[in-house]
Amino acid sequence: MTLAAVLVFGIAAAEQAVAGTPVYVGDAKAALVPMHTIDHSLWHTLLAKYVDSDGRVDYKGWHASGPDQALLDDYLNHLSTASIAADVNTTQAHRLAFWINAYNALTIKGILREYPTTSIRNHTPKLWGYHIWHDLKLHVGQQSFSLDEIEHQVLRKMGEPRIHFAIVCASIGCPRLLNEAYLPDRVDEQLTANAKDFFSRSQNFRHDVSGKRFYLSAILKWFGEDFGDGHSEVLRRIAGWLPDSTAERAALGNAVSISYLDYNWQLNAQSAQ
Template sequence: MSTLGRIITLAFLIAAETTSTFAASPVTLGKNLTASERIPIARIDHVQWDTLVKKYVNSKGMVDYERWQKNSSDMQKLDRYLDHLSEVIIAADAKKADQLAFWINAYNAVTVKGILREYPTTSIRNHTAKFFGYNIWDDLQLIVDGKSYSLNQMEHEVLRKMQEPRIHFAIVCASIGCPRLLNEAYVPSKIDQQLTSNAKAFFADPTKFNYDKTMKTIAVSPILDWFSEDFGPTTAEQMQRIAPFVPKEAHDLAGGGQARVSYLDYDWDLNDQAKK
């Protein structure tokens, strides 16, 4: 082998060893069950999650991570809820309302669990390694119907494919720039009402939506930019899609399709009651 060949081979070996050293192993939540032990999605009960968020999340969606983390009983209750989610069978004919409630709650509960594992921390971005090491969005995984789902998979491979753009005002990545974390569980019987309510709360927040009727301008959360295709093929259609949820005075401006649209900065600070 030539000197150059030896150098190239050595470089590949070093790179492989480095990747092996720093690549993160998945952190698995929930439990493995046989097919006979699983239950239909309609029988999944979100009451444990409802109890927890009522206790630790305020009306603005801010979480008391510090108090939650110190309560070993409630930490165990969260783990039991995640175990319960693993019991589900996702049938092809499952009702959309059941699936939306299940996956939104699952995403939010896994995110909270992920933050509680790291707390104290100032941002979820502190735990999202881009190349080597642990990335909470990819490596924190929940077993659902015998398969492991990361947060990214829940969002992009499941929820977004349901063609319900209001999910973007319901799933919460533990950041101030996110929609508020609802302090009740999403449930199939009122999922439509809950999604609409949280969408309206999102656009009522001037850090996520503001406008000038005289100048015909709208400034909106970058969530509408990042996931623009979920709201429509053009900016005008995207604004028309959110028009029912924006403050009443801005309905015509958003729905008219003529506004100049810009995107606000995103606040990645933790949605922590102790900080805000």
């Protein structure tokens, strides 16, 4: 065996060794229905009960409630019944609402499995073992999707950058988790409202007027390409979501430099916890 072959074999073996054991949720053998028929009311009820207006979650209370954990499982099983095949009645709005809700519900499920915990990053190891973003998988349409796959292979490919103000990684630095389900007939309105809320918070946006500088959430650094090709396009794209006319004019005029804020990975739990 050549040295190159040995190295390739060693790398492949190492990758296999460090991979975590997948954890599957949902129903792998569910009978399928068109995605536009999926009912998100159960998820809406759970969010209204356990999430406040700032997007903080009562993980302690949810974790302590066996019945409500079972209801979350029921909702995830319901999501499994959605067909991912093209359907003339399943619109972009249906797909956006479905996959945003699926991402957020799967994240909550993952945190409740690990609770008590202080951060989702406690469950994203760099070297080996179970990785919540890669190894927690939801059955949908008789396939399985990890959080990473939902975000990068499904939602980002829809060409809607406002998803980054809707999907939540259970951290304070994330956008707020809405205490209502995303719904197809309201998803555009909900996405815009959450985008505006996102930039209204100092942890995500600050404007140094005299210094002609925006301080933006690291989300805009990590996913800047989804908002436009280059500095000026990104600024124009976010201008309408900024909290005041001074900031909006600066963005539209490409009149500011950009720095990025530190990201807070602490759990987005309600303070009583």
